[in-house]
Amino acid sequence: MIPTVEQVRAMTSLLVEREELLAVAKFLKTDPQLQFDFCSCVTAVDYLKQDCIEVVYHLYSVALKHGPIALKVRAPRALDQCRVPSLTPVWRGCEFQEREAFDLYGVKFDGHPDLRRILMWDEFVDHPMRKDYVPPSAMEAKK
């Protein structure tokens, strides 16, 4: 399937299906004309109304001095279905940033070598950057 390509000013973004993410990432990294050898940022966006969470990877090519492009993939919001393939095997630098996206958005990265919380403590169960998260202080204000 051809990924959805979007151009916003200087930023090109590719929206791909979950099944194709790994193959697209490997192509972007290895293709001689592209050589996106550096993943600078991994984050997620919570689209509450569309019921999906979008994971965004920002890629640069240090070798060819171009970029960034955004590589995007979407997953349903439900915690048990919110899974995308990990790109840590392709770009090693994704490891901690994928852990952060897991910690704050609850996205599970299949194939990640060490998917633990990175910012919040281990006993914490919520994902605080999700739009439906209710902080404990709000509960306190109601009392």
Add this chain to the structure above:
Amino acid sequence: MPVDPNLQSELQKQGVFVMPVEFLYNWSRKSSIWPVQFGLACCAIEMIAAAAARHDIARFGAEVFRASPRQADLMIVSGTVTKKMAPQVVRLYNQMPEPKYVIAMGACAISGGPFKDGYNVLKGVDRYIPVDVHIPGCPPRPEALLHALMTLQDKISKQHLNEARWYDKGSLAEYTVPECGAHDLEPPFNPEVWELPKK
């Protein structure tokens, strides 16, 4: 017991100083307040500036930053107390010997500051430990820290030996160290030192 001022002045001319033991005791304590050496965020930079040559906290006898809570009298909570760090801060306070004092430095330490509506910052360190002096500011200037120190010195010089809390039996109980729970710190505050504001 007040001393006759004329007699006191006359004795001073001969090199004899008459004063209550309490005055000497408090004067010694307030002139050597040793803080614990730790910083939590950007306020710590201002604390370091207060200790450096330009502002020179040594003028107040508080320059001996101790690397161990066992040797310290004062805890300067300089910066954001995250919920992950709060148990360690309370534990450090518990390990300090009496008499001990706390200065909460900066907006974050006194109330959570700009992170008050967030999910990972303690909304004021006074939820778990008793704070003697609060300094507002983001961050407060070193002068503000020095002012807080002088305020604390005033407080110390007004304390009475026979009312000192740390000589009472059973007053040295440790404060509850919060635990990291599933949604928030457990308990979210220590009711011995803090309670929810009434509406």
